[in-house]
Amino acid sequence: MNRKTLPLLLSIIFAIAAQAQTSTDGWSKFTSDAGKFSALFPGQPEEGAPAEKGIVLHTFRVVARPRVYMVLYSDYPDADLTLDTKTRLRAERDGFIKGAAEGKLVAEREFKFKRGSTELPALEFASEGDGINYKSIVIIDGRRVYFVCAGGLKGSDSTSQIERFLGSFELK
Numbered sequence: 001m002n003r004k005t006l007p008l009l010l011s012i013i014f015a016i017a018a019q020a021q022t023s024t025d026g027w028s029k030f031t032s033d034a035g036k037f038s039a040l041f042p043g044q045p046e047e048g049a050p051a052e053k054g055i056v057l058h059t060f061r062v063v064a065r066p067r068v069y070m071v072l073y074s075d076y077p078d079a080d081l082t083l084d085t086k087t088r089l090r091a092e093r094d095g096f097i098k099g100a101a102e103g104k105l106v107a108e109r110e111f112k113f114k115r116g117s118t119e120l121p122a123l124e125f126a127s128e129g130d131g132i133n134y135k136s137i138v139i140i141d142g143r144r145v146y147f148v149c150a151g152g153l154k155g156s157d158s159t160s161q162i163e164r165f166l167g168s169f170e171l172k
Helices: 005-021 078-082 085-099 159-168
Strands: 028-032 037-041 046-048 058-064 067-075 104-115 118-129 132-141 144-153
Touching: 028 058, 037 058, 037 067, 037 159, 067 159, 085 104, 085 118, 085 132, 085 144, 104 132, 132 159, 144 159
Parallel strands: none
Antiparallel strands: 028 037, 046 058, 058 067, 067 144, 104 118, 118 132, 132 144
16 A cells, blocks of 8 residues: 555545444434443533532533433442442432422333443333423442433424434443
8 A cells, every 4th residue: 555545545434433423413422431431412412510419410411402312420429329229220210200390200110231241230211290201221330320311392202312312322
């Protein structure tokens, strides 16, 4: 291979790699090295790190009306790790539903979320509140809790976009 074709070949390889990470409909893969996760978002997520009761809540959110897509994670102190896994999963679920105006649980299922060959305890649930239907996944990874959620206004057909987002979430 001569030196003149190498830059062209590298350009083609980078273009193909970029195309694999970005689709033509505005969705692209977002990776958080600090959060050790990746997910497809329909735009660049807005990041935040508010603290609540001494715990930093790392947030990644895209609002694409009539839908919202979020990934949150927090590292909890040792005192919070004394609760059993089911209680921790349900506490995260209940905290979210309580935060949604007039929120109510519609359905739920416990399962194991795979990160490579490791299986982590997880809870998937559907809820509704204040004119929005939500679908969420809570994953416990030691002291870290991941909360992956998408919601759409009631009456909007959001199922395929929500499933696409939730299904794309991966832990590194």
